[in-house]
Amino acid sequence: MKKTIIALAYILIASFSSPIIAAGDAEAGQAKTATCMGCHGLAGNSTIPTFPKLAGQGEAYLIKQLQHFKSGERKNAMMNGVAGMLSEQDMMDIAAYYSIQTISENSANADAETLELGRKIYVGGKMDTQTTACIACHGAKGLGIPTAGFPAISGQHAAYTSFTAKSIPSIFHK
Amino acid sequence: MQHILASQLKAFRQYSINEQTGSTDVSRANEMMVNVAKGLTTVEIEALSQYIAGLH
Numbered sequence: 502m503k504k505t506i507i508a509l510a511y512i513l514i515a516s517f518s519s520p521i522i523a524a525g526d527a528e529a530g531q532a533k534t535a536t537c538m539g540c541h542g543l544a545g546n547s548t549i550p551t552f553p554k555l556a557g558q559g560e561a562y563l564i565k566q567l568q569h570f571k572s573g574e575r576k577n578a579m580m581n582g583v584a585g586m587l588s589e590q591d592m593m594d595i596a597a598y599y600s601i602q603t604i605s606e607n608s609a610n611a612d613a614e615t616l617e618l619g620r621k622i623y624v625g626g627k628m629d630t631q632t633t634a635c636i637a638c639h640g641a642k643g644l645g646i647p648t649a650g651f652p653a654i655s656g657q658h659a660a661y662t663s664f665t666a667k668s669i670p671s672i673f674h675k
Numbered sequence: 676m677q678h679i680l681a682s683q684l685k686a687f688r689q690y691s692i693n694e695q696t697g698s699t700d701v702s703r704a705n706e707m708m709v710n711v712a713k714g715l716t717t718v719e720i721e722a723l724s725q726y727i728a729g730l731h
Contacts, residue, residue, distance in 0.1 A: 610725060632711055659724040663721055663724035
């Protein structure tokens with residue numbers, strides 16, 4: 502219960518926080534994505550499961566991640582190098598472009614039992630470990646809360662989502 | 676085309692290295708996500724990831 506209240510407070514505060522004011526030009530952004538395309542695919546639909554799809558991702562979230570890559574706050578050798586060459590305007594343009602693309606659908610790759618387990622956790626969290634439901638921040642359809650900077654996750658490659666969750670330091674690397 | 680493939684190969688190698696060495700993405704370690712992930716087993720994370728992949 503306490504964690505649920507904290508989660509709701511977190512969402513509320515984030516919702517009222519000033520989002521990054523994006524003033525990107527999607528057309529200009531498209532022209533700047535030639536390098537991105539190598540890993541993130543055409544129109545941000547990566548075909549390699551370990552690389553995230555960017556299509557349809559929230560503009561503010563994308564800008565924030567690029568800023569973090571550039572500053573080194575978020576670490577990835579490839580992305581630190583790529584983002585390091587981008588100006589703030591480049592970031593806004595690229596984010597504007599990807600945010601209006603449509604994410605591709607994935608072919609089913611799991612049995613019904615596995616999907617049901619995933620659905621239960623997504624919608625209801627876990628009572629025994631007091632794990633907050635994903636739906637609280639990412640929404641019923643996994644579209645996130647763009648104004649709060651919470652990312653869209655629906656349609657993302659399972660391998661990428663899984664890797665990201667597992668890479669959270671406090672679980673596996675402390 | 677060749678430079679795109681080379682780029683993909685480089686990124687894939689980096690991903691593999693990160694996975695093998697346990698390199699982490701510090702900006703993902705926000706309090707909310709740490710609490711969520713802490714309560715999940717590897718099997719549950721895999722199941723959740725599969726569910727999210729099919730969510731539209």
